[in-house]
Amino acid sequence: MSTGKILGSIAIMAVTTYLIRMLPMAIFRKKIENPFVKSFLNYVPYAVLAAMTFPGILGSTGSTASAAIGCAVAVGLAYFGKSLLTVALGASAAVFIVQLIGL
Numbered sequence: 347m348s349t350g351k352i353l354g355s356i357a358i359m360a361v362t363t364y365l366i367r368m369l370p371m372a373i374f375r376k377k378i379e380n381p382f383v384k385s386f387l388n389y390v391p392y393a394v395l396a397a398m399t400f401p402g403i404l405g406s407t408g409s410t411a412s413a414a415i416g417c418a419v420a421v422g423l424a425y426f427g428k429s430l431l432t433v434a435l436g437a438s439a440a441v442f443i444v445q446l447i448g449l
Contacts, residue, residue, distance in 0.1 A: 407441055411449040416441035 378384055400417075407413045420437035428436070 408445060409449060412441045412444040415444050415449075 378387070403417050404410055404413045407416070416437040419440040420433050423433045423436045
């Protein structure tokens with residue numbers, strides 16, 4: 347990849363990141379009072395994180411079955427309040443075992 351394309355990509359990402367942070371401040375000048383809008387904006391970070399993470403989970407292993415099982419184990423451990431390290435190790439172990447079995 348040429349240096350021009352790399353610098354162009356960095357510039358586009360910088361502008362996009364800046365616009366995402368600047369536009370809400372420019373559009374919403376006063377405090378948001380509407381409870382529906384407040385609750386919607388409260389859940390946006392979780393939805394964006396899930397949308398960015400989930401495709402990466404399913405494509406991270408050799409098979410979709412092992413990735414789905416690892417994801418299910420991670421969600422289950424997280425649901426029961428386990429630490430981040432426990433969730434990561436449990437999901438990794440589940441994927442490893444499923445890969446050894448051959449699914």
